[in-house]
Amino acid sequence: MSDVTSPPPQPAAMRLPQAGGAPPRATARPTVLIVGAGFGGLRAARALRKAPVDVVMLDRHNYHLFQPLLYQVATAGLEPEQIAKPVRAILRGQRNFEFRMVEVTGVDFAARQVATDHGPVSYDFLILAAGGETNYFGLDGIVRHGFGLKSVVEAVAIRNQVLSCFERAMLEPDPERRRALLTFVVVGGGPTGVEMSGALSELIRLVLVKDYPRLNIKDVRVLLLEATDRLLATLPERLREAAAETLWRKHVEVRFGAAVQDYDGGRVVLKGGEVIPAHTLIWAAGAKAVSLTATLGLATARQGRVTVTPTLNVPDHSEVYVIGDAAYLEKDGQPLPMMAPVAIQMAETATRNIVRQLRGEPPLGFRYKDPGSLATIGRNAAVAYLGGVAFKGFLAWVVWLIVHIIQLIGFRNKLFVLMNWAWDYFFYERAARLITKE
Amino acid sequence: MSDVTSPPPQPAAMRLPQAGGAPPRATARPTVLIVGAGFGGLRAARALRKAPVDVVMLDRHNYHLFQPLLYQVATAGLEPEQIAKPVRAILRGQRNFEFRMVEVTGVDFAARQVATDHGPVSYDFLILAAGGETNYFGLDGIVRHGFGLKSVVEAVAIRNQVLSCFERAMLEPDPERRRALLTFVVVGGGPTGVEMSGALSELIRLVLVKDYPRLNIKDVRVLLLEATDRLLATLPERLREAAAETLWRKHVEVRFGAAVQDYDGGRVVLKGGEVIPAHTLIWAAGAKAVSLTATLGLATARQGRVTVTPTLNVPDHSEVYVIGDAAYLEKDGQPLPMMAPVAIQMAETATRNIVRQLRGEPPLGFRYKDPGSLATIGRNAAVAYLGGVAFKGFLAWVVWLIVHIIQLIGFRNKLFVLMNWAWDYFFYERAARLITKE
Numbered sequence: 088m089s090d091v092t093s094p095p096p097q098p099a100a101m102r103l104p105q106a107g108g109a110p111p112r113a114t115a116r117p118t119v120l121i122v123g124a125g126f127g128g129l130r131a132a133r134a135l136r137k138a139p140v141d142v143v144m145l146d147r148h149n150y151h152l153f154q155p156l157l158y159q160v161a162t163a164g165l166e167p168e169q170i171a172k173p174v175r176a177i178l179r180g181q182r183n184f185e186f187r188m189v190e191v192t193g194v195d196f197a198a199r200q201v202a203t204d205h206g207p208v209s210y211d212f213l214i215l216a217a218g219g220e221t222n223y224f225g226l227d228g229i230v231r232h233g234f235g236l237k238s239v240v241e242a243v244a245i246r247n248q249v250l251s252c253f254e255r256a257m258l259e260p261d262p263e264r265r266r267a268l269l270t271f272v273v274v275g276g277g278p279t280g281v282e283m284s285g286a287l288s289e290l291i292r293l294v295l296v297k298d299y300p301r302l303n304i305k306d307v308r309v310l311l312l313e314a315t316d317r318l319l320a321t322l323p324e325r326l327r328e329a330a331a332e333t334l335w336r337k338h339v340e341v342r343f344g345a346a347v348q349d350y351d352g353g354r355v356v357l358k359g360g361e362v363i364p365a366h367t368l369i370w371a372a373g374a375k376a377v378s379l380t381a382t383l384g385l386a387t388a389r390q391g392r393v394t395v396t397p398t399l400n401v402p403d404h405s406e407v408y409v410i411g412d413a414a415y416l417e418k419d420g421q422p423l424p425m426m427a428p429v430a431i432q433m434a435e436t437a438t439r440n441i442v443r444q445l446r447g448e449p450p451l452g453f454r455y456k457d458p459g460s461l462a463t464i465g466r467n468a469a470v471a472y473l474g475g476v477a478f479k480g481f482l483a484w485v486v487w488l489i490v491h492i493i494q495l496i497g498f499r500n501k502l503f504v505l506m507n508w509a510w511d512y513f514f515y516e517r518a519a520r521l522i523t524k525e
Numbered sequence: 526m527s528d529v530t531s532p533p534p535q536p537a538a539m540r541l542p543q544a545g546g547a548p549p550r551a552t553a554r555p556t557v558l559i560v561g562a563g564f565g566g567l568r569a570a571r572a573l574r575k576a577p578v579d580v581v582m583l584d585r586h587n588y589h590l591f592q593p594l595l596y597q598v599a600t601a602g603l604e605p606e607q608i609a610k611p612v613r614a615i616l617r618g619q620r621n622f623e624f625r626m627v628e629v630t631g632v633d634f635a636a637r638q639v640a641t642d643h644g645p646v647s648y649d650f651l652i653l654a655a656g657g658e659t660n661y662f663g664l665d666g667i668v669r670h671g672f673g674l675k676s677v678v679e680a681v682a683i684r685n686q687v688l689s690c691f692e693r694a695m696l697e698p699d700p701e702r703r704r705a706l707l708t709f710v711v712v713g714g715g716p717t718g719v720e721m722s723g724a725l726s727e728l729i730r731l732v733l734v735k736d737y738p739r740l741n742i743k744d745v746r747v748l749l750l751e752a753t754d755r756l757l758a759t760l761p762e763r764l765r766e767a768a769a770e771t772l773w774r775k776h777v778e779v780r781f782g783a784a785v786q787d788y789d790g791g792r793v794v795l796k797g798g799e800v801i802p803a804h805t806l807i808w809a810a811g812a813k814a815v816s817l818t819a820t821l822g823l824a825t826a827r828q829g830r831v832t833v834t835p836t837l838n839v840p841d842h843s844e845v846y847v848i849g850d851a852a853y854l855e856k857d858g859q860p861l862p863m864m865a866p867v868a869i870q871m872a873e874t875a876t877r878n879i880v881r882q883l884r885g886e887p888p889l890g891f892r893y894k895d896p897g898s899l900a901t902i903g904r905n906a907a908v909a910y911l912g913g914v915a916f917k918g919f920l921a922w923v924v925w926l927i928v929h930i931i932q933l934i935g936f937r938n939k940l941f942v943l944m945n946w947a948w949d950y951f952f953y954e955r956a957a958r959l960i961t962k963e
Contacts, residue, residue, distance in 0.1 A: 149692060149960045168604045168957040175736035176958070185739075188692040188960070205696045239961050254587060254626040258643045298613035301623075499948060499956055503941070510937060518937055519606040520614070522587045522626070523677050 116141050116183075119441060120201060120210035122191050124151045124174045127216035127411035127430030129496075134438040136181045139445065140212070145203060147190040149173050153495055155427065156504070157236055158279060161245035161369075162286040163294075163520040164511060169503050171239060172496050191217065194383050196404055212406050212441050215393070216434065217380070219412030219425050222373030222390065232352035233368040236279060247524045248367055249287065253295060254522070256306070267364035269307045272355050274347050275372030276313030277320070278462045281330055283371055284311040284339045285465040292338060293466075293515045309338065310363065312345040312355075314372070319470065321424070321460055322477070326470040329479045333464045347372070374425050376413040388415035389422060397452035399437050405444065408437040418455050427494075428458050463487045466512070554579050554621075557879060558639060558648035560629050562589045562612045565654035565849035565868030567934075572876040574619045577883065578650070583641060585628040587611050591933055593865065594942075595674055596717060599683035599807075600724040601732075601958040602949060607941050609677060610934050629655065632821050634842055650844050650879050653831070654872065655818070657850030657863050660811030660828065670790035671806040674717060685962045686805055687725065691733060692960070694744070705802035707745045710793050712785050713810030714751030715758070716900045719768055721809055722749040722777045723903040730776060731904075731953045747776065748801065750783040750793075752810070757908065759862065759898055760915070764908040767917045771902045785810070812863050814851040826853035827860060835890035837875050843882065846875040856893050865932075866896050901925045904950070 117140050121128045124146035135142050153170040160167050178184045189203040194215075200207040221235035234245045249271065256268040273284040288309045296304060311318075311334060318330050318341070331341050346358040347368075355363040375390040385401055386394045392415035393401065399414065401407040411430030416423050423429045432455055440450035459473035463484060471483035478486075488508070495501050511517060555578050559566045562584035573580050591608040598605050616622045627641040632653075638645040659673035672683045687709065694706040711722040726747045734742060749756075749772060756768050756779070769779050784796040785806075793801040813828040823839055824832045830853035831839065837852065839845040849868030854861050861867045870893055878888035897911035901922060909921035916924075926946070933939050949955055 149688060149958075166604045166606045167961060168959060171959050173736065173958050179735055187696060188689075189696065239959070243961075250587060251626075258625060258627065297617055298611065499954070503944070503956075506941070506944075516937070518941075520587075520611050521606060521609050521677070523605060523681075 117211035117445065118143055118209065119212045119214065119438075120145065120208060121214045121216060122146075122201065123216035123218050123411070123413075124148065124186075125154075125216060125218045125411060125430060126427040127218075127434045128214070129174075129177065130431045130434035131214050131216060131410070131438050132178055132181070132184055134435060135441070136183065138183075138438070138442050140183065140441070142181070142184045143208065143210075144174065144178075144184070144186050145189050145191055145201065145208065146174065146186075147188065149175070149186075149188050151177060151496060152239060153500075154237070155491060156495075157239075157242045158283040158286055160239065160242035160519070161236060161249075161283065162290045163246050163250070163517040164286065164290070165504060165507055166519050167239045167243060169500055169507065170495065172500060177496055191379060192382075193379075194407075196383075196401075196407060199406070210406075212444075213408065214434070214437055214441075215380075215407070215409040215413055216411050216430065217377045217413050218430075219374045219390075220377050221370060222375040223370065224373055226347070226349070228350040228352075229347070229368065229370050232350050233274075233370040235370055236283065237374075243523065245367075245369060246519065247522050249290070250520055250522045251524075252366055253299060253302070257299060257301065262306075263364070266306050266308075267353060268366050270310070270363065270365035270367070271308065272310045272312060272363060272365045272368045274312045274368065274370050276311060276315070276318035276341075276343075277371060278460070280311055280313070280369075280371035281318055281334065281462050281464060283369060284309055284341075285334055285337055285463070285468075288334075288337045288339045289465040290517055290520075294517050294520070297515075298520075308340060308365075310340045310342060310365075312342050312347060312357070314344065314346040316343045319460070319462055322462075322470060322472050326472060326477050326479055330462065330464060330470050333468045333470075333479075337465055337468075374412065380413050390415075390425070392422075392425075398440055398450040399433055399453050400450070405450070408440070410434055410437050416453065423455055429455060432456065461487045461490060555649035555883065556581055556647065557650045557652065557876075558583065558646060559652045559654060560584075560639065561654035561656050561849070561851075562586065562624075563592075563654060563656045563849060563868060564865040565656075565872045566652070567612075567615065568869045568872035569652050569654060569848070569876050570616055570619070570622055572873060573879070574621065576621075576876070576880050578621065578879070580619070580622045581646065581648075582612065582616075582622070582624050583627050583629055583639065583646065584612065584624075585626065587613070587624075587626050589615060589934060590677060591938075592675070593929060594933075595677075595680045596721040596724055598677065598680035598957070599674060599687075599721065600728045601684050601688070601955040602724065602728070603942060603945055604957050605677045605681060607938055607945065608933065610938060615934055629817060630820075631817075632845075634821075634839075634845060637844070648844075650882075651846065652872070652875055652879075653818075653845070653847040653851055654849045654868065655815045655851050656868075657812045657828075658815050659808060660813040661808065662811055664785070664787070666788040666790075667785070667806065667808050670788050671712075671808040673808055674721065681961065683805075683807060684957065685960050687728070688958055688960045689962075690804055691737060691740070695737060695739065700744075701802070704744050704746070705791060706804050708748070708801065708803035708805070709746070710748045710750060710801060710803045710806045712750045712806065712808050714749060714753070714756035714779075714781075715809060716898070718749055718751070718807075718809035719756055719772065719900050719902060721807060722747055722779075723772055723775055723901070723906075726772075726775045726777045727903040728955055728958075732955050732958070735953075736958075746778060746803075748778045748780060748803075750780050750785060750795070752782065752784040754781045757898070757900055760900075760908060760910050764910060764915050764917055768900065768902055768908050771906045771908075771917075775903055775906075812850065818851050823847075828853075828863070830860075830863075836878055836888040837871055837891050838878075838888070843888070846878070848872055848875050854891065861893055867893060870894065899925045899928060 121144045150171040159165040193202040259265040349356040376392045410433035412425040436453040463469040469483035469487040559582045588609040597603040631640040697703040787794040814830045848871035850863040874891040901907040907921035907925040
């Protein structure tokens with residue numbers, strides 16, 4: 088259990104200069120500092136809107152990103168602006184909220200200060216919701232030549248790469264080089280890899296074939312490489328098999344027991360010695376906590392995640408909470424997954440505990456309620472496991488659509504994404520297939 | 526007059542390898558090669574859809590960009606995908622059309638070949654519609670530290686810069702440095718400078734003030750610097766005065782007789798010695814033909830534009846046409862402006878002349894019909910001079926909206942832009958205010 092007997096902390100002096108021309112606020116309220124504007128950080132900020140605290144959020148981006156739809160940006164279906172929204176716009180009406188676009192570089196737990204690239208920021212309570220990043224498992228070739236899928240910039244880079252490969256293939260007289268340009272390898276059979284490979288195959292077979300009348304579709308390959316013998320490992324077997332079968336029918340070469348050993352930008356080398364010539368490798372095979380967590384001097388578990396107490400605290404620091412992808416906690420002997428529902432529920436527990444601490448009440452332990460899993464496999468196809476019920480096909484796809492539209496932040500984003508989806512569904516189109524690099 | 530007695534050229538051997546797996550087309554039809562997918566190139570390709578020719582278009586981008594709305598991307602109002610459309614999608618149904626994404630590096634007029642970064646391409650007829658670029662008049666500091674506004678990448682760079690300056694200003698304790706971060710200098714009183722400065726001032730005063738409740742609006746300056754004593758020089762005086770007055774009322778500091786001499790990223794130096802501390806300078810003060818035109822060994826006139834005959838040919842080459850921004854032709858002693866209507870009308874003349882040449886008929890001279898000018902100055906305000914009639918205010922603004930929506934290519938783009946405009950108009954919003962650089 089955490090150190091619940093320590094007195095509630097005193098309000099911190101805000102060390103960061105008061106900018107913006109407004110006079111310093113005469114405040115005696117404790118400051119809750121939230122690091123990260125992801126699902127966890129955002130929920131925490133909102134949950135504290137009526138609490139007697141000042142909320143300060145730090146993020147190196149000025150927007151919240153709806154990561155579950157990032158693969159649709161990478162496959163030219165959605166525009167980045169439609170799945171991202173400025174943090175300041177989201178929390179505009181919240182009086183006790185302040186946002187600062189800075190990069191966090193460390194934490195001084197003794198001084199209760201977070202270090203940033205724009206100087207230190209003091210806190211009374213800290214919620215570390217800094218999220219996760221791609222785990223390349225030390226594979227240098229993939230870091231250099233592969234594409235991750237965690238940020239807007241990476242998603243647009245994939246879009247540019249895929250479309251550029253088609254343009255270059257149209258100019259390539261050598262058939263072997265042309266086939267390598269048109270071979271797209273997605274690594275990792277989790278939700279991201281499954282959704283990415285399915286959407287990529289549909290982009291090519293439903294849309295790009297019309298753009299490239301001289302393209303020989305037999306030159307095109309989309310591969311999904313999975314090191315184990317199962318996709319979407321958390322789902323029941325029936326759904327796993329359905330997902331693999333659906334991808335296969337959409338012309339994704341699903342390969343099990345295929346562990347990538349090296350990649351040089353032109354050739355993917357598998358552990359068994361197999362070599363796949365491919366100009367594009369998208370790495371969706373691993374995630375870990377952001378590298379910041381390794382620099383904090385805290386105990387970390389698998390994937391660099393910070394080990395937290397059942398009340399989501401750092402040991403010996405009842406004023407520091409770690410939530411979401413950056414936190415390590417087990418349920419029934421299994422680590423909680425690095426997914427939005429965990430981050431959101433942890434944000435609710437952490438903020439409730441802060442309010443309890445302010446009232447002198449003991450914090451409560453975190454209990455995760457699994458809402459289930461959903462993955463779409465392109466047009467009319469998805470698998471869903473909700474409330475212990477497994478279903479698939481068109482119904483699961485409709486559920487997937489509704490769940491994602493509801494969770495998107497902002498009515499405008501909902502409207503534009505819905506219109507985009509409807510248009511693409513009926514006209515077999517993708518509006519965003521621009522190559523926008525210089 | 527051009528050399529109309531020479532026999533129609535013979536079909537060129539396509540030197541570029543036949544890619545894409547399709548067999549080489551057994552064709553005896555002459556090839557019309559169009560360089561550039563702007564307004565002129567696109568109109569030329571469409572005009573030739575029923576002509577007995579093969580049309581090949583080259584561009585270094587895979588999309589056509591609707592440049593007149595680029596300033597709205599720079600001011601977070603529109604998304605790049607909404608004003609750009611892939612060339613392949615636009616001309617998908619045209620059977621005699623082929624697109625290649627390559628960069629043109631030169632022309633061998635004797636061999637009738639265009640040099641590209643992917644090898645040479647032969648032609649029977651060439652339409653050079655390569656467009657224009659920013660003219661910095663040799664001011665190195667502005668090339669290095671200023672922002673142009675001619676491409677999607679530049680527009681997004683301006684958006685990132687403006688929003689980043691606000692984020693940095695919120696963290697800046699020094700009031701002088703903060704004011705320099707919040708000073709935005711637009712140079713050039715043509716349509717781009719007028720529309721850009723008006724939209725920027727509205728973005729700040731209608732939208733960003735809500736995002737930054739601690740911002741002191743008195744720290745913000747938007748300046749429009751014009752070296753002469755008039756904005757929108759081609760319009761009648763009454764409209765020019767109205768434009769300046771409207772900008773002023775929207776809190777744009779319009780400065781006449783202000784010629785920029787140097788810029789180091791922090792200080793704008795004017796010719797008279799005045800120094801304006803500003804972290805952002807947007808250069809809309811000059812255009813010239815793309816630098817390619819200087820390498821062709823052709824006679825060029827002002828702004829590096831290629832001098833063309835009245836039939837739009839290069840002297841001594843009746844099979845080579847130059848149109849749009851890259852071409853220099855006078856009307857009533859004045860050079861034709863570098864604007865879309867000129868390019869479009871020239872494309873119609875050039876393609877009509879090619880068809881006439883194939884029939885053995887003499888080419889016709891080009892006659893420009895000026896459709897008039899329009900410029901918007903933000904919400905509810907514009908100036909218009911159409912068919913000799915000058916009008917301004919709300920009516921001109923509605924005309925501006927209608928004209929631009931009609932000219933946008935593709936119903937989807939029209940729909941999404943219209944919805945964006947309606948939303949922003951009623952809710953005082955801008956959806957795209959994301960900082961998307963890494």
